Amino acid sequence: MPLSDNELKNLKKEAVKLRNDIVDVTFWAGGAHIGGAMSMVDILTILYNKFMKYDSSNPDLEDRDRFVLSKGHAGVGLAPLLANKGFFDKETLKTFNQFNSPFGMHLDSLKVRGLDASTGSLGHGLPISLGMALAARVKGLDYKTYCVIGDGEMNEGSNWEAIMAAAHYKVTSLIPIVDFNKRMIDGEVKDIMSIDPLADKWKAFGFDVIEINGHDFNQLNDAIEKANAAVDRPMVIIANTIKGKGIDFMEDETKWHYGSIDSTVVEKAKASIAANS
Secondary structure (H helix, E strand, O other), X not given: OOOOHHHHHHHXXXXXXXXXXXXXXXXXXXXXXXXXXXXXXXXXXXXXXXXXXOOOOOOOOOOOOEEEEOOHHHHHHXXXXXXXXXXXXXXXHHHOOOOOOOOOOOOOOOOOOOOOOOOOOOOOHHHHHHHHHHHHHHHOOOOOEEEXXXXXXXXXXXXXXXXXXXXXXXOOOEEEEEEEOOEEOOXXXXXXXXXXXXXXXXXXXXXXXXXXXXOOHHHHHHHHHHHHOOOOOOEEEEEEOOXXXXXXXXXXXXXXXXXXXXXXXXXXXXXXXXXXX
16 A cells, blocks of 8 residues: 555654664764665664554564564664664663663664664574564464665675575565665675676575665555565565765765764764755
8 A cells, every 4th residue: 555645754754863863873872884774764764663563562572573684783773763662761872882881883682672683793684584484484473574684795695595495485474675775894885796686686596576766665665565465475675775875975985884973973964864854
């Protein structure tokens, strides 16, 4: 079902809020992986505000939908979202990545309420997600498992083993979303180790593929609905995104894969977010 005007308005509002929160947490932490966090904001926003079933007062609810951030270094984007959804006090984010904080740069599911999996070693999130999805089948539960994967992370062979297994066992409750922002820590993905043609590779391994603009809520909505309706073959969403999306001087810049910002840059970044919203 298409998004209503009111739904679209609310999603855009939530995305602006999350982008501003990411800027704040990056400042408090003294630095973070801000570029890749910004590129996935719209994906996280629509999942947690439209599609996912969860209860922040009962984060271990057995039939809740699962979310795994395989590109775990972008936890600076997920942590404020979980705070906004009531899993923990937002004030605690002021200690992000500091001594004795529950929030490391790569989030720990034993310390962060509402986090379904600890990730950080790239290539682990999708196999973990496949296990969660297969567990639902074994237990007779109907939850969905969503997994956001980095494009540079597609270099990892463990992803392709999971893709092959998911297709073989027709695990349609697993919905992988590739945050295809084209850049990784050392440069453009095509120059470091090309993953093209990405869509054809997923198809060859047995997935149906939807390619979209990962910053267009209408396209995200339609793609996730189609993936949720898959019956015989699992479906992957390849979301074309922009690293640093929403902050003009960070957009499509490799140097902002990780960055430190001072109060002046915070003001400049938030002004850009406001101008682009």
